[in-house]
Amino acid sequence: MNPHAQVSGDHARRPFPSCCIQLGLLTLLATLLASPGISQTAVTANRSSDVLQRPARAVTALSTDSIVGSTQRQELVMQWDGTAEDFYAVVGTLPGEAAEFIQLLTMPSDSGTINTVTACFGFDVAVTDFTFEVLVLRNSGGLPTTVLADEQFELPGVTSQDLCIAATLDLPVAQRRIFVGVRFPEIPGATQGSAGVFLGADQNGPSTSPSFARVHPDDPWETIQSFGFPDFRNLAIELEFTSEGEPPPPPLETCPAVACIEDDETLCLLNDRFQVKADFRDIAGASGPAKAGAEITPDTGFFHFPGQPNNVEVTTKLIDACGPFDRLWFFAAGMTDQEFTLKVCDTETGALRTYFDPLDKIFTTITDTSAFATCP
Numbered sequence: 001m002n003p004h005a006q007v008s009g010d011h012a013r014r015p016f017p018s019c020c021i022q023l024g025l026l027t028l029l030a031t032l033l034a035s036p037g038i039s040q041t042a043v044t045a046n047r048s049s050d051v052l053q054r055p056a057r058a059v060t061a062l063s064t065d066s067i068v069g070s071t072q073r074q075e076l077v078m079q080w081d082g083t084a085e086d087f088y089a090v091v092g093t094l095p096g097e098a099a100e101f102i103q104l105l106t107m108p109s110d111s112g113t114i115n116t117v118t119a120c121f122g123f124d125v126a127v128t129d130f131t132f133e134v135l136v137l138r139n140s141g142g143l144p145t146t147v148l149a150d151e152q153f154e155l156p157g158v159t160s161q162d163l164c165i166a167a168t169l170d171l172p173v174a175q176r177r178i179f180v181g182v183r184f185p186e187i188p189g190a191t192q193g194s195a196g197v198f199l200g201a202d203q204n205g206p207s208t209s210p211s212f213a214r215v216h217p218d219d220p221w222e223t224i225q226s227f228g229f230p231d232f233r234n235l236a237i238e239l240e241f242t243s244e245g246e247p248p249p250p251p252l253e254t255c256p257a258v259a260c261i262e263d264d265e266t267l268c269l270l271n272d273r274f275q276v277k278a279d280f281r282d283i284a285g286a287s288g289p290a291k292a293g294a295e296i297t298p299d300t301g302f303f304h305f306p307g308q309p310n311n312v313e314v315t316t317k318l319i320d321a322c323g324p325f326d327r328l329w330f331f332a333a334g335m336t337d338q339e340f341t342l343k344v345c346d347t348e349t350g351a352l353r354t355y356f357d358p359l360d361k362i363f364t365t366i367t368d369t370s371a372f373a374t375c376p
Contacts (some may be wrong), residue, residue: 116239117182265290278292316344
């Protein structure tokens with residue numbers, strides 16, 4: 001983690017009008033909580049938290065003349081469950097630093113347009129003008145790479161409350177899974193240990209996806225949990241997406257279609273057809289390839305940390321369900337709270353699946369019954 005970063009947290013969701021940003025109107029359901037922020041330095045922040053249910057849509061639908069042809073359709077894309085139990089901020093200690101939060105979202109199709117991005121912020125102080133940026137980054141194996149958009153928006157006259165802001169983007173994209181998020185600076189005049197502004201967070205949603213934060217564009221991305229938010233599930237961010245045509249099935253990544261060769265970092269499962277590898281990152285910062293243990297059965301194996309062959313971390317299994325379901329399934333279970341990235345390659349077809357589980361969170365069991373549509 002960046003040694004110049006300190007962390008503060010707590011909050012939930014609301015509405016608002018804007019100039020460069022579309023008009024949004026939300027109804028609040030407030031329940032006060034008290035929850036201390038968490039700091040990577042000696043500074044901490046305390047802030048009350050409003051918990052409210054997600055009301056009606058906050059963004060305005062596209063006008064009919066913005067929709068070209070009958071095959072286009074606009075859909076809401078969101079990973080959070082519509083309730084923000086907390087608000088987060090990462091506070092920089094050097095000039096020019098600002099909190100950046102992003103999360104991997106899955107679009108309804110491979111090709112379309114991100115029309116609006118809505119983010120829910122909380123404020124500790126009254127602000128004359130609030131400026132933030134919407135970030136869109138390309139995804140590669142569950143990690144952010146190329147910046148596709150970095151657009152700045154300004155909202156005048158923010159009062160000391162929580163607001164959900166819908167920013168118009170109209171960005172064409174050609175990738176189904178994309179990182180979307182925001183960058184926002186610390187508010188001048190905020191109390192010591194507080195950023196003055198926070199981003200909403202869902203802490204009990206049914207699912208999650210890779211999410212990262214940092215305090216400077218030159219810093220490496222780190223998981224949000226690693227900043228001291230162990231209960232994080234999803235950011236209070238959603239978007240409006242216009243798809244073109246019928247959504248195709250989720251695209252498969254590719255890998256070399258060569259025979260699987262088992263070694264101390266590779267499992268060869270299901271009659272050696274599938275190559276399984278794992279990378280790890282632990283709480284101390286160590287990272288690299290996980291070690292493959294002996295196969296338990298021809299379709300099941302496990303991974304452990306280097307030098308710890310008796311300490312099973314993750315167990316993986318390939319299942320031939322081609323007969324009844326015309327699919328090859330992938331299951332995985334973990335007895336760990338360390339970060340793992342699993343890559344499963346069908347060496348006959350070159351189809352690849354990547355699975356990511358974040359640091360400092362109990363491993364989420366994988367039961368992917370649509371993993372490979374590559375039956376013989």
